[in-house]
Amino acid sequence: MRVGILGSGLMGGKLGTIFARAGHEVVFSYAHSKEKLKRLARAAQGNARAGPPREAAQDADALLLAVHWSRVDDVLNQTGDLSGKVIVSCSLPMNADDTELVVAHTSSGAEELAKMIPKSRVVAAFNTVPSEVLFSVFEAKGNATKPSLVYCGDERRGKRVAAELIRDAGLEPVDAGPLRIARYIEPFCLLVAQLAYEGKGGPELAYRFERFGK
């Protein structure tokens, strides 16, 4: 797959590296310096390069949106037309100091994003794990038991693409249903962040759902 990274920070930098190492063609975009994007592409040791958001979006089978909520408009203004594109978003609708969700209960960041780019295929994924755990999970990909990763979206093709990327990253995709379920997922992300950054044991934290009684 060709994957464009929109926002090459903690999440985008690591997930882009993982996608490249899993065999995808990756374009890192949107950081304060071109040099950082080039460095990420070199370090990914796969088929990766640096480019502007427009290049990341061009011919992409999937785009990972991984910017602060306050930068969403700016990056979307630089991608060109996103009609038909699969947008996998880990971005959370946080306020400026990352202490509160600015959209909740009656909508979600994912639904608001879908309203901004109505012709694209928005899937919310990768938002429920801290960036610190991503490489360890990827390295443990061969293990029989994998951590879960919930995702949601309204559109079948987008969800199929997201599930493939989730599997490639070493996680087990858990389809939580339509995009509106992001209203439940986004507060859960803050719980995971609380456990990761304020709990004992550090931020290398993932989770797993188990069904019993079968």
Ligand SMILES: NC(=O)c1ccc[n+]([C@@H]2O[C@H](COP(=O)([O-])OP(=O)(O)OC[C@H]3O[C@@H](n4cnc5c(N)ncnc54)[C@H](OP(=O)(O)O)[C@@H]3O)[C@@H](O)[C@H]2O)c1
């Ligand atoms: N970090 C996590 O563990 C985590 C977990 C779940 C969800 N999320 C969500 O995922 C999203 C991304 O989080 P993150 O932690 O990866 O954020 P981040 O590290 O701050 O990455 C954001 C990226 O956007 C770039 N950027 C910001 N302002 C820019 C500007 N004016 N011009 C060009 N580039 C700019 C940054 O450039 P530089 O690299 O140059 O700074 C960086 O590459 C957020 O919505 C967050 O809430 C994060």
